[in-house]
Amino acid sequence: MKYQSIYHPELFKGQTIIVTGGGSGIGRCTAHELASLGATVAIVGRKVEKLDRVKEEITAVGGRVSCHACDIREESLVRQMMADVIARHGGIDGLVNNAGGQYPSQLKDLSTKGWEAVIRNNLTGGFIVAREAYNQWMATHGGSIVNIIADIWGGMPTMAHTGAARAGMLNFTETAACEWAHSGVRVNAVAPGWIASSGFDTYDAPMQAELRRLKEKVPLGRYGNEAEVSAAIVFLLSPGAAFVTGSCVRVDGGVPNARHTWKPVPTDRSKPFDGFPLATLPECLQ
Numbered sequence: 001m002k003y004q005s006i007y008h009p010e011l012f013k014g015q016t017i018i019v020t021g022g023g024s025g026i027g028r029c030t031a032h033e034l035a036s037l038g039a040t041v042a043i044v045g046r047k048v049e050k051l052d053r054v055k056e057e058i059t060a061v062g063g064r065v066s067c068h069a070c071d072i073r074e075e076s077l078v079r080q081m082m083a084d085v086i087a088r089h090g091g092i093d094g095l096v097n098n099a100g101g102q103y104p105s106q107l108k109d110l111s112t113k114g115w116e117a118v119i120r121n122n123l124t125g126g127f128i129v130a131r132e133a134y135n136q137w138m139a140t141h142g143g144s145i146v147n148i149i150a151d152i153w154g155g156m157p158t159m160a161h162t163g164a165a166r167a168g169m170l171n172f173t174e175t176a177a178c179e180w181a182h183s184g185v186r187v188n189a190v191a192p193g194w195i196a197s198s199g200f201d202t203y204d205a206p207m208q209a210e211l212r213r214l215k216e217k218v219p220l221g222r223y224g225n226e227a228e229v230s231a232a233i234v235f236l237l238s239p240g241a242a243f244v245t246g247s248c249v250r251v252d253g254g255v256p257n258a259r260h261t262w263k264p265v266p267t268d269r270s271k272p273f274d275g276f277p278l279a280t281l282p283e284c285l286q
């Protein structure tokens, strides 16, 4: 079944958009939505079998997609991946810098190696991909970049490494928006809150139990879904956001505003948008 986007079906006709981490979760959903809106999508990830599966899904409903196995932390691989996408599709109009992830740990237990692995995955990798997109194509042709960060406001207990990396990515977004504006390149961020995606399945049982309880702390009374993050990404890539750069759209059901004076009322307070008939609730939340 084809993606049910709220946007015009020819919004990205003739465009090529790279989605890192396009083999699962938010990236997979975004790749589906962009393809349904006419874009040729280049999906990037470490595991080629995940990418191939998404390629099959998208081509089965008439979309155009290419797969690029690449670890975003490896500079030489990223350079080559970018050159391959440009050679194959004739250019790049958009980049969704979505690949990333981490593992939970108390600060006191974090090894330097673990800290650096997560910083490389969520800050250095995103920087390398964005810089290569700019230097190899967008500096002379323009484009739009959307960096996926996280709900980092007020700290990120048990996730200090990723919180620091994403805060860095937000500041990178603001700086790149200024430095690259003269080339017609817009750079924005999307900060997902607790999104019921395949990402949840990567956590262990105690963390998953904790995540189930977190739902009560969301003013909108539920987790977000992948389609709701994708819709924000698509808006920022689109001409509708032509005057938006260096900005961040929070997709989090209001969590950063739920201060200790806020009293939860245990009901679902908004209807989820589900543009993605293929999405399933992660196993740990079923």
Ligand SMILES: CCCCCCCCC/C=C/C(=O)SCCNC(=O)CCNC(=O)[C@H](O)C(C)(C)COP(=O)(O)OP(=O)(O)OC[C@H]1O[C@@H](n2cnc3c(N)ncnc32)[C@H](O)[C@@H]1OP(=O)(O)O
Binding pocket: 100, 101, 102, 103, 105, 111, 113, 114, 115, 117, 118, 121, 150, 157, 158, 159, 193, 194, 198, 199, 200, 202, 207, 210, 211
């Ligand atoms: C409660 C409420 C909260 C509430 C907060 C809830 C917020 C949820 C919001 C976020 C949701 C998501 O992001 S969902 C997306 C989740 N998806 C993912 O995380 C997938 C991607 N993640 C990864 O690939 C890995 O986590 C990452 C470390 C970044 C990269 O792995 P690598 O393979 O490069 O690294 P490795 O070689 O395995 O590991 C390097 C070192 O990192 C450390 N390390 C790696 N994994 C480790 C682990 N599971 N436990 C301990 N330590 C680990 C070790 O020191 C490793 O060294 P050695 O000991 O020598 O091996």
Ligand SMILES: NC(=O)C1=CN([C@@H]2O[C@H](COP(=O)(O)OP(=O)(O)OC[C@H]3O[C@@H](n4cnc5c(N)ncnc54)[C@H](OP(=O)(O)O)[C@@H]3O)[C@@H](O)[C@H]2O)C=CC1
Binding pocket: 020, 021, 022, 023, 024, 025, 026, 027, 044, 045, 046, 047, 048, 050, 070, 071, 072, 073, 098, 099, 100, 101, 102, 121, 125, 148, 149, 150, 151, 191, 192, 193, 194, 195, 196, 197, 198, 199, 200, 202
């Ligand atoms: N779900 C949530 O609640 C939230 C998610 N986020 C962030 O949103 C993004 C998408 O997450 P989500 O879809 O939920 O989780 P997933 O784990 O499903 O997606 C992460 C994707 O990134 C790819 N990836 C990870 N590291 C690398 C790397 N070094 N090089 C290339 N690809 C990589 C993975 O593919 P492969 O394994 O093939 O490399 C995977 O497809 C991530 O950055 C995540 O941290 C932020 C806040 C909340």
